Amino acid sequence: MLDLYDFHLSSASHRVRIGLRLKGLDYRSLPTSLVKGGGQQHLPEYRSLNPQGMVPVLVDDEFILSQSLAILEYLDELWPTPPFLPSEPAARARQFAQLIVSDIQSLTNLRVLAYLRTTLKATDVQRSLWFRHWLLEGLDALELWLTAEGHVQHYALGSAVTLADICLVPLITSARRFGLPLDDFPRLCTIETQCMELDAFRLAHPDQQTSE
Structure with missing residues (x-):
């Protein structure tokens, strides 16, 4: 049985x-709140799993792995069907994923927003402006990327x-949760709609998880 330490609102989780749902894998969710009691990710027992104090963490027997893309590639290597990286568009899939994980999510995650509040003394309005700016800029880049690719398919690639x-x-x-306008991103929203018709995406949604 795979163990997944996750936070229901975490995009990485x-x-x-x-990924686990798409592979049809049984796993045990071990909710780890990033906000309760100052954040359970700071507890010594969690830091022993991931010294960064971030979610998610996947435990497969005695093997411990963090970082969502690394976990997804691990799952794809051990359980290759259905593949996350089909041979022909593999490089493009990685590029698209890295645009999200490295360039967008890394600037808008809870850890960054907390630093803006506690260390830089940013107000709620300032933090909201930061979040909106980087997320909308990132969504615009993704929409333009799909347009340049001539996107006409159900899914991204x-x-x-x-x-x-x-x-x-x-x-x-995440953008919907924070009420960001999405009218300028029709291709992205079409992909989301198609994905949400699949059980794997519906069951993985934050609203379907145990909140800590």
């Missing part, structure tokens, strides 16, 4: 839940779900 979709849907979910 959301990605891994989608064709007729099958790939790593690109697994990373995109949690980002759109």
Whole structure:
């Protein structure tokens, strides 16, 4: 049995839940709140799993792995069907995923927003402006990327779900949760709609998880 330490609102955790569901793998969710009691990720027992104090963490027997993309590639190596990285668009799927994980999510995650509040003394309005700026700029880049690719398919890179979709849907979910306008991103929203017709995406949604 796989163990997943996750936080229901974490986009990174959301990605891994989608991946596990797509692979049809049984796993045990071990909710780890990033806010309760100052954040359970700071507890010594959690730091022993991930010294960074971040979610998610996947435990497979005695093997411990953090970082959502690393976890997803691990799952894809051990359980190759259905593949997250089909051979032909593999590089494009990685590029799309990295745009989200490295360039967008890394600037808008809870750890960054907390630093803005506690260390830089940013107000709620300032933090909201930061979040909106970087997320909307990132969504615009993704929409333009799909336009340049001539996107006409159900999913980001064709007729099958790939790593690109697994990373995109949690980002759109986060944007919706914070009430960001999405009218300028029709291709992204179409992909989200198609993905949400699949059980794996519906069951991995934050609203379907145990809140800590």
